[in-house]
Amino acid sequence: MASDKKARRIAVISGKGGVGKTVITANLASALASSGQRVLVLDADLGLANLDIILGLDPKRTIQDIFQGNCRPDDALIKTAKGFDLLPAGSGLQENTVLSKNLAEKMEALLSDLEERYDIILFDAGAGVGEVVLFFAALAHRILVVVTPEPTSLMDAYASIKVLKQLYKRNEFLLVVNQANPKHPDQIGTSVTKHLQSVISKFVDVGTSPPVFLQLIGSLPQDPAIPRSVRNRQLLSETQPPAASVCFVNTMAECLRRTMI
Amino acid sequence: MRKKRIKLGPINGNSPDDRKQYDLTAALRILRHAGREDPQLYTNDSEKQIQNVIDALCDLSVHDGMTGLVNATFFHVVLAREIERSLRTGKTCGLMVLDIDYFKKINDTYGHTVGDRVIQSVAANIMQNLRSMDTTARIGGEEFAVILPECTPEDAIHAATRIHTALNPLLINIDGHDLRVTSSVGLVWTELSHSLSSGALLSEADREMYRAKHSGRARLCHPPLESTMITQQERSSLMALLNEENTHGK
Ligand SMILES: Nc1ncnc2c1ncn2[C@@H]1O[C@H](COP(=O)(O)OP(=O)(O)OP(=O)(O)O)[C@@H](O)[C@H]1O
Ligand SMILES: [Mg+2]
Numbered sequence: 001m002a003s004d005k006k007a008r009r010i011a012v013i014s015g016k017g018g019v020g021k022t023v024i025t026a027n028l029a030s031a032l033a034s035s036g037q038r039v040l041v042l043d044a045d046l047g048l049a050n051l052d053i054i055l056g057l058d059p060k061r062t063i064q065d066i067f068q069g070n071c072r073p074d075d076a077l078i079k080t081a082k083g084f085d086l087l088p089a090g091s092g093l094q095e096n097t098v099l100s101k102n103l104a105e106k107m108e109a110l111l112s113d114l115e116e117r118y119d120i121i122l123f124d125a126g127a128g129v130g131e132v133v134l135f136f137a138a139l140a141h142r143i144l145v146v147v148t149p150e151p152t153s154l155m156d157a158y159a160s161i162k163v164l165k166q167l168y169k170r171n172e173f174l175l176v177v178n179q180a181n182p183k184h185p186d187q188i189g190t191s192v193t194k195h196l197q198s199v200i201s202k203f204v205d206v207g208t209s210p211p212v213f214l215q216l217i218g219s220l221p222q223d224p225a226i227p228r229s230v231r232n233r234q235l236l237s238e239t240q241p242p243a244a245s246v247c248f249v250n251t252m253a254e255c256l257r258r259t260m261i
Numbered sequence: 262m263r264k265k266r267i268k269l270g271p272i273n274g275n276s277p278d279d280r281k282q283y284d285l286t287a288a289l290r291i292l293r294h295a296g297r298e299d300p301q302l303y304t305n306d307s308e309k310q311i312q313n314v315i316d317a318l319c320d321l322s323v324h325d326g327m328t329g330l331v332n333a334t335f336f337h338v339v340l341a342r343e344i345e346r347s348l349r350t351g352k353t354c355g356l357m358v359l360d361i362d363y364f365k366k367i368n369d370t371y372g373h374t375v376g377d378r379v380i381q382s383v384a385a386n387i388m389q390n391l392r393s394m395d396t397t398a399r400i401g402g403e404e405f406a407v408i409l410p411e412c413t414p415e416d417a418i419h420a421a422t423r424i425h426t427a428l429n430p431l432l433i434n435i436d437g438h439d440l441r442v443t444s445s446v447g448l449v450w451t452e453l454s455h456s457l458s459s460g461a462l463l464s465e466a467d468r469e470m471y472r473a474k475h476s477g478r479a480r481l482c483h484p485p486l487e488s489t490m491i492t493q494q495e496r497s498s499l500m501a502l503l504n505e506e507n508t509h510g511k
Binding site: 149150151154159163167195199202 | 415418419422426481486488489491492494495496498499500502503
């Protein structure tokens with residue numbers, strides 16, 4: 001890909017916490033990298049970062065260090081063995097759950113510094129629709145919503161989409177349906193998307209245009225190999241025996257790559 | 262009842278012309294005391310001169326000397342007018358209240374000169390982040406209010422977020438080191454279904470601002486946005502989907 005092109009930014013959000021944003025971001029990044037994309041993952045969960053943990057890394061420098069002037073972006077950037085780069089965030093800083101002028105300006109400067117080197121930048125955002133999550137969603141070209149077929153996840157995903165539509169006039173969302181019934185995950189993905197779309201059309205779209213459009217980029221089945229891979233700090237493609245859900249991640253990456261063109 | 266005239270100068274006669282001259286002299290003296298005695302006030306055309314002085318006095322009476330923002334008295338006039346206009350046009354109006362955090366401490370630690378500079382910087386920063394139709398007032402020592410006319414609640418949240426983000430934190434250079442100042446912001450908007458007086462709307466905005474103070478300061482608080490609330494109907498529609506999911510899912 002031509003190097004004068006700027007990276008497309010994708011924010012991974014969910015509303016409800018613990019539905020698989022981080023697992024999906026990491027695995028998706030690796031699949032995209034395998035297909036030749038230059039990928040950066042930015043741990044945008046500034047209050048409760050854990051991408052580095054999932055990847056088995058122990059970063060010495062974080063985004064916060066860059067922002068405090070303790071190091072340059074390249075000092076914090078980790079070239080992971082999985083083919084993509086990671087900008088880790090420090091954990092437990094309550095201060096980072098509040099959006100400040102500092103944070104906003106520095107994040108934008110950091111991104112414009114890095115965006116020419118990558119094709120795709122993934123933001124692994126925190127749970128909820130707090131101001132930091134909304135900030136990253138607003139910065140992103142695409143918003144990817146992770147949802148599970150479970151009441152609270154569905155409700156929170158719906159609420160997040162509604163807020164982003166009403167407040168930020170976003171009307172295109174990518175969807176990943178996670179923890180789907182392994183017997184027919186694709187079917188579940190399609191029907192969750194269809195139904196969510198119909199409730200949105202009925203209640204959110206009224207009196208506003210253009211309408212919200214959800215695009216399913218893939219489903220991921222409920223798979224015991226996933227928590228196992230997390231425990232072993234592996235990606236799904238590295239597990240032995242190979243996890244069945246790897247092919248779902250690859251399909252997702254391919255679909256995402258096509259929507260990015 | 263007529264108020265007694267304040268004696269600002271000698272009255273040499275009682276003719277209407279004397280009185281006029283006396284008023285003019287008194288007015289010029291007020292302007293001089295307020296640091297508003299502009300050489301452009303003076304002209305040989307006496308009618309024009311009186312108009313200039315009236316304009317300057319009006320200007321003085323609606324503005325806050327330290328920041329140049331609208332003062333508390335005039336703020337209520339503008340707010341009442343905008344509430345009325347909002348009911349007439351059917352377009353909601355936003356009201357934002359902003360209070361500098363720990364201002365007493367800043368004053369006690371660094372003195373009033375620094376305190377004044379903090380107030381002026383906050384005022385300048387608010388002004389930089391507004392539309393021309395918005396009105397910013399200093400309504401208390403370290404408290405500001407911004408009227409956002411013809412704003413949907415969503416627009417008002419955007420405007421308030423921009424100001425809140427620009428001000429948190431505000432760095433003020435004091436003898437070579439940065440003083441970090443934050444502010445708490447409360448935002449409300451008019452409801453077209455029930456009208457509030459300017460005083461009542463201001464109390465609501467104050468209540469949101471105190472909520473911001475109590476939830477850790479440096480925050481922006483506002484009532485829930487109706488357009489983003491989830492109704493019982495939406496809830497049950499979503500749940501209906503799950504029941505279907507489970508029947509053919511499991
Ligand atoms: N498809 C799946 N099958 C089984 N377990 C899963 C699946 N997806 C995620 N999990 C489990 O859910 C846990 C939470 O996932 P993850 O940390 O990615 O969620 P998250 O959305 O990033 O959470 P947070 O909101 O806290 O950031 C993981 O430890 C993983 O074991
Ligand atoms: Mg996570």
